[in-house]
Amino acid sequence: MMKDCLQFLIEPAKKLKIRLKESRKQVRLEKKVQLLESQLFIMELSRELNKICQRSNILGHIWTSEDIWPPTMCRDFIMEWAALLEKRVQYEKAEKKDWKGHLLCMLEVGGECDMGPHKRVIMDWTREIKSSHPIIWEPVLMMLDDLEFQWKRGRLPNLLPAMELVILAVLNAESPVKEDVTKQWLVGKQRFSFISCVPTVWNWICEAAEDVSLDPDSANPDLLISNDEKRMRCGLERREAPRCRRRFDGWWCAVGQESFISGRHYWEVEVGERDWRLGVAKASAVRQGFRSLNTDTGYLTLRLERGSDLKALTVPATPLSQSLVPRKVGVYLDYEQGQLSFYDVEKRSHLFTFNEKFTEELYPIFGTVEVVKDLVIRPADLRQPCLCPGPCLWN
Structure with missing residues (x-):
């Protein structure tokens, strides 16, 4: 009889006990995430x-x-x-x-x-x-x-x-x-x-834009170079070309006609979907044969293979995320700072930077094995519009 009379107190007591238990658990969790x-x-x-x-x-x-x-x-x-x-x-x-x-x-x-x-x-x-x-x-x-x-x-x-x-x-x-x-x-x-490049900084990088052209005398005989020296792709037949120290006879590459020994320089390239190589080659780098084109042999390059394997050719190679694979690549060289950086032009995002003390001439290098889609060097005055709100202070 007494138990039945006290039943109205038992249930609230049980609920109170559950709430206290939950409160103690919450306090313990809050202590776990307490700021250091x-x-x-x-x-x-x-x-x-x-x-x-x-x-x-x-x-x-x-x-x-x-x-x-x-x-x-x-x-x-x-x-x-x-x-x-x-x-x-x-x-x-x-x-x-x-x-x-x-x-x-x-x-x-x-x-x-x-x-x-x-x-x-x-x-x-x-x-x-x-x-x-x-x-x-x-x-x-x-x-x-x-x-x-x-x-x-x-x-x-x-x-x-x-x-x-x-x-x-x-x-x-x-x-x-x-x-x-x-x-x-x-x-x-x-x-x-690796962050997205804010528009004001992006415009400052673009101020260093260079008009870069391909050097036909350096191109692998398997490559086809356009008359304006801005496009290249692999041909179906190997062309006759005189052998010389400047020419690549192994890898399907060519360098730019311009070289840099100081200052800031920037150029943009529309790349293929399957395979490409971009960066710079040192003047002393050997161009003959199939030696690895990495930092040990005088090359600072980014490489895409099989459409998804993007990597910086350091020693050993540095793999980059498949989500970073770009369609247009911006290459930014700051000679005095010892930096060669790569950007996704469309996303304005940073891909990778080589850090090295430069002491010799550097040549832009381009490589592709695609036979349908051209690798295209974009004109220096062709760049994405400024996104600054109001008048841009960097023009």
């Missing part, structure tokens, strides 16, 4: 930098549910920029580390403890910029708008490029030349990242 110190530091740094961005609020997006940086990325970012700031700004050297304690701490907490000196360098720098009130240039603000546009559409995995761009803009606030920030940012992105 390096992640919190990035969030605070973005808030400080966002205050000087004027009309752009892109850094306010950092650490939203859509933009979360892994701990390793945060630590790398802090260490890299602290090292750069130490070179650009004079700071007192950090105290000598206790390496035994440092290693034990690394094992215990996953590497967070060694961030202290690096964080102090960045924090000292942020205090300095607060008092100086640097102004972000209009071109940089346009680039930030472009980055935010791409991030919101899922084309950027995180806002790391925006953070780096703002820091570079602040560091170069006194520079009278607007290209300085663009160049520093581009060089860094080409070296370490």
Whole structure:
């Protein structure tokens, strides 16, 4: 009888117990995703930098549910920029580390403890910029708008490029030349990242466009070169051609008539769907026979085989994703920076960059084994229209 009377209390008690159990489970899950110190530091740094961005609020997006940086990325970012700031700004050297304690701490907490000196360098720098009130240039603000546009559409995995761009803009606030920030940012992105190229930077690359033509005297005898020396494909019969050191007699390649020993240069090529090779060849590179055309033999090239096997011919070769296979390739050479970069012209996305100190003449190289579709060098004045909102500041 008593049990029946208390039944109205038993059921709510059971439900309360279930809710408490679920609450404890939720608390445990929240503890698992609790932000680490390096992640919190990035969030605070973005808030400080966002205050000087004027009309752009892109850094306010950092650490939203859509933009979360892994701990390793945060630590790398802090260490890299602290090292750069130490070179650009004079700071007192950090105290000598206790390496035994440092290693034990690394094992215990996953590497967070060694961030202290690096964080102090960045924090000292942020205090300095607060008092100086640097102004972000209009071109940089346009680039930030472009980055935010791409991030919101899922084309950027995180806002790391925006953070780096703002820091570079602040560091170069006194520079009278607007290209300085663009160049520093581009060089860094080409070296370490694969991101879509924002329109303002893309236009700056295109300013280095060259009118490149094929050199018939270097072409493999199996290749057919058009009269305007802008197209080539494999013929069905081998033509008679005099043997010389300049000519490829093994691989189906030809070089450009132009060569480069300094400066920035850019050219675009419409490629086939099955097989092509693009890049540069050093003046000393051997062109006879079937030696591998890779970095060991003086060639810096990108190669597509069988329609889907895209790779950079480093040693060993660097495979690239099948999703990156382009139809139009932009080749960008910055001789002084030691960079040869490849872009998908239609997507304005970065494919790969070779980093090397150049010391000799470099010749554009082109290769194909297709017999139906021509490999076509596009005219220097033919490029995609500018996507800058309003008047473009880079024309």
